[in-house]
Amino acid sequence: MGGSKIMNKPIRIKLDENENPYGFPKEIFEKVAREMDSDYIARYTKAPTKEVSDALIDYIKETARVNFIDGEWITVSAGADDAIKLLMELRPERVVLFPPTYFYYYYFVKGLKLNYEEFPLIDDLYIPEVELKEGDMVFLPNPNNPTGHLFKDEEILKLLESPATVVIDEAYFEFSWKTSVKFLKDHKNLVIIRTFSKAFAFAGQRFGYIIAHPEMIEKVNSVKGDYNVPSFVMKLAVKALRNRSLFLGKIKEIEMERLRMAEELENLGLKPFPSQTNFLYFKVKNAEEIKDKLSEMGIYVRVLWDGIRVSIGKKEENDAFIEALKEILG
Amino acid sequence: MGGSKIMNKPIRIKLDENENPYGFPKEIFEKVAREMDSDYIARYTKAPTKEVSDALIDYIKETARVNFIDGEWITVSAGADDAIKLLMELRPERVVLFPPTYFYYYYFVKGLKLNYEEFPLIDDLYIPEVELKEGDMVFLPNPNNPTGHLFKDEEILKLLESPATVVIDEAYFEFSWKTSVKFLKDHKNLVIIRTFSKAFAFAGQRFGYIIAHPEMIEKVNSVKGDYNVPSFVMKLAVKALRNRSLFLGKIKEIEMERLRMAEELENLGLKPFPSQTNFLYFKVKNAEEIKDKLSEMGIYVRVLWDGIRVSIGKKEENDAFIEALKEILG
Numbered sequence: 001m002g003g004s005k006i007m008n009k010p011i012r013i014k015l016d017e018n019e020n021p022y023g024f025p026k027e028i029f030e031k032v033a034r035e036m037d038s039d040y041i042a043r044y045t046k047a048p049t050k051e052v053s054d055a056l057i058d059y060i061k062e063t064a065r066v067n068f069i070d071g072e073w074i075t076v077s078a079g080a081d082d083a084i085k086l087l088m089e090l091r092p093e094r095v096v097l098f099p100p101t102y103f104y105y106y107y108f109v110k111g112l113k114l115n116y117e118e119f120p121l122i123d124d125l126y127i128p129e130v131e132l133k134e135g136d137m138v139f140l141p142n143p144n145n146p147t148g149h150l151f152k153d154e155e156i157l158k159l160l161e162s163p164a165t166v167v168i169d170e171a172y173f174e175f176s177w178k179t180s181v182k183f184l185k186d187h188k189n190l191v192i193i194r195t196f197s198k199a200f201a202f203a204g205q206r207f208g209y210i211i212a213h214p215e216m217i218e219k220v221n222s223v224k225g226d227y228n229v230p231s232f233v234m235k236l237a238v239k240a241l242r243n244r245s246l247f248l249g250k251i252k253e254i255e256m257e258r259l260r261m262a263e264e265l266e267n268l269g270l271k272p273f274p275s276q277t278n279f280l281y282f283k284v285k286n287a288e289e290i291k292d293k294l295s296e297m298g299i300y301v302r303v304l305w306d307g308i309r310v311s312i313g314k315k316e317e318n319d320a321f322i323e324a325l326k327e328i329l330g
Numbered sequence: 331m332g333g334s335k336i337m338n339k340p341i342r343i344k345l346d347e348n349e350n351p352y353g354f355p356k357e358i359f360e361k362v363a364r365e366m367d368s369d370y371i372a373r374y375t376k377a378p379t380k381e382v383s384d385a386l387i388d389y390i391k392e393t394a395r396v397n398f399i400d401g402e403w404i405t406v407s408a409g410a411d412d413a414i415k416l417l418m419e420l421r422p423e424r425v426v427l428f429p430p431t432y433f434y435y436y437y438f439v440k441g442l443k444l445n446y447e448e449f450p451l452i453d454d455l456y457i458p459e460v461e462l463k464e465g466d467m468v469f470l471p472n473p474n475n476p477t478g479h480l481f482k483d484e485e486i487l488k489l490l491e492s493p494a495t496v497v498i499d500e501a502y503f504e505f506s507w508k509t510s511v512k513f514l515k516d517h518k519n520l521v522i523i524r525t526f527s528k529a530f531a532f533a534g535q536r537f538g539y540i541i542a543h544p545e546m547i548e549k550v551n552s553v554k555g556d557y558n559v560p561s562f563v564m565k566l567a568v569k570a571l572r573n574r575s576l577f578l579g580k581i582k583e584i585e586m587e588r589l590r591m592a593e594e595l596e597n598l599g600l601k602p603f604p605s606q607t608n609f610l611y612f613k614v615k616n617a618e619e620i621k622d623k624l625s626e627m628g629i630y631v632r633v634l635w636d637g638i639r640v641s642i643g644k645k646e647e648n649d650a651f652i653e654a655l656k657e658i659l660g
Binding site: 014017019020021022023024025026029030032033034036037038039040041042043044045078079081082085089091104107108110111112113197201202203204205206222223224225226227228229230231232233 | 344347349350351352353354355356359360362363364366367368369370371372373374375408409411412415419421434437438440441442443527531532533534535536552553554555556557558559560561562563
């Protein structure tokens with residue numbers, strides 16, 4: 001497929017928000033809708049329901065190989081963004097960020113007018129030495145976003161040994177199965193955020209959850225409101241967990257494509273970071289210019305900290321991106 | 331139906347949250363689910379969509395008989411509770427409440443650790459004289475909750491002439507068609523909250539909206555996050571508005587039942603407040619004790635400021651409540 005062909009037909013290839021390119025199974029969505037009772041739709045439903053709480057606990061215990069998690073250790077949110085916001089609503093004295101990091105942390109920090117400080121990752125990869133105090137709240141995506149790489153357990157443990165609240169944002173957990181859940185037992189200052197927007201193809205329906213010591217969960221519940229997630233969305237999450245092999249199969253497809261894409265980028269002389277997610281990130285001169293040219297060709301990516309972050313789409317979308325990039329880089 | 335009969339079979343009559351007793355039409359719910367595209371479910375969808383924004387604008391303009399409202403004047407939330415929270419996240423210096431008032435205001439005031447002050451309504455009906463300052467944020471349900479009565483336009487205008495931000499919570503708008511929307515044009519400090527949880531039988535699915543001057547909407551959008559409402563829920567709201575006569579017909583049923591119930595309560599020597607909502611409120615000695623006895627009989631109501639608030643349910647539910655109350659009051 002040549003670049004000129006791409007330019008001649010109006011296409012729209014969305015590789016800018018790390019969504020799941022395979023969509024959510026229609027038959028599951030409709031089945032959950034059919035199972036919703038007319039009265040249940042109209043009644044307030046406290047979130048989380050026991051049903052979704054139990055399903056999440058089973059999933060967490062199985063995937064993290066721990067047994068101490070129960071209903072007091074989790075709560076739910078309208079996606080991971082809402083989880084981030086709920087934690088920031090506890091109004092830490094200082095939010096600590098390690099850029100390049102998830103850009104939406106800045107959105108809420110500014111919206112909620114919080115004090116924050118940035119400490120850049122060393123070589124864009126390693127957490128720097130920082131003196132953390134009580135009253136600090138650290139936000140760290142793991143795998144990191146936009147780089148996609150995993151931090152080492154030792155790096156996370158070092159943060160946990162400080163008096164700060166440490167929020168590990170595991171939005172892309174299902175791509176690596178690596179988690180800090182095992183540290184929760186000994187570290188009351190650890191909070192883990194998860195989302196159904198990536199692996200479970202739920203981005204438009206907003207579902208996330210928080211795992212932390214019961215004392216922290218109680219604090220979050222004191223600001224979240226009783227009914228912060230629609231009952232339909234909770235049922236949808238339960239069904240997705242019960243049918244998880246459907247979603248996990250798609251993740252393997254995405255991983256295969258990510259490996260192929262990384263090779264293609266290397267063949268173009270670029271250096272993608274080692275990713276354990278559904279996106280790749282590479283530093284490049286004139287990132288903004290390249291993004292604009294791609295956008296004119298109907299291909300959407302994101303520029304973050306002078307690098308380009310591109311989501312892994314379906315094979316034909318990824319091909320179109322690589323062809324377009326070849327044309328632009330000449 | 332006798333009280334003893336009620337006590338002999340396990341019933342559960344929920345008259346404690348002012349939900350819509352007729353439920354949400356299943357066929358509409360399932361139709362919207364069928365119309366959701368697999369890819370659309372999985373993609374982030376900025377809230378509000380143009381579709382739901384346009385539908386809300388048409389509805390507001392028609393029901394308030396104004397023409398100055400456009401997309402810049404509204405934003406959406408996960409129910410009215412989320413709208414309340416979003417406004418409180420702007421962190422006013424003082425929240426001003428007029429009890430008896432909506433009890434959930436206190437929940438968020440406390441959760442978000444805001445400064446607040448209470449000025450009781452005169453005779454539980456009229457807004458007292460209060461000196462309001464810039465930095466104040468007034469929350470006032472109209473019709474009021476738990477009393478159910480409407481405040482006069484003059485009372486609201488008096489608040490609006492102060493430098494405070496005045497939030498009028500019109501959760502029960504569809505029961506009276508009375509609104510302060512007409513005051514928005516001349517009062518930048520006015521904010522109106524609405525919900526789909528009552529008239530539109532949506533409580534479990536969480537949808538609300540805020541109407542205010544574009545400057546205020548911009549402030550709210552700076553804290554709300556781009557994706558705060560599921561795309562499915564926005565589609566559901568559009569469909570509900572397009573089928574609104576279905577819901578309005580049920581409101582007329584509820585109103586008829588409310589009139590009948592008020593008479594029944596008066597026959598018991600009680601004095602229900604004049605309600606323009608789907609609930610009634612009356613002061614009574616030993617309100618807590620009566621509530622507990624009703625609860626033992628499977629009938630749930632709420633005690634607020636030494637009075638009982640009871641939702642208007644279906645005819646047979648209301649009958650059961652009246653019979654039980656007769657038995658308790660002896």
